[in-house]
Amino acid sequence: MHLVILGNGAAAISAVRTIRKKDKGMQISLVFKENVPYYSPAVLPYYVEGKISRQSLFPEGWDFYKENRIEIVAGKRVNTLIAKEKKVKLDDNSEIFYDKLFFATGAFPFLLALVGIMIKLGNYFFFELKDINFEFLEASTILRKCGKDLVG
16 A cells, blocks of 8 residues: 655644554655655744744654655655546656545645735745745844744
């Protein structure tokens, strides 16, 4: 049995933990777009403010995947789902076949119009670690916090 999990957030990590409690041998692959281990976007403002280090963003680190025998497919996006053939096609044209597919991709706030206006007013938005630009932030005179998840 091969389970492919799309995503690398709290739902994906929780799914891995739950599955490993019941089935130590199942083949599990995680496909996710970033090239970093699991982190919570809710703590990004604390990282930007310098209250926590970059290393402390990653509570599990890469060891979690190794200890749980997870095949990591990082830095990739799924372009096509071909359910009849039980496969996903990635943005590099590689394919992954599965027996079961679990979507743990999370949510993304729909703020396109608001973000455009706020950026024109000198505001800066980050929803993922890759969005953080410290050069821009250091040049800013005002920093507002508007978070995702538990940070508001």
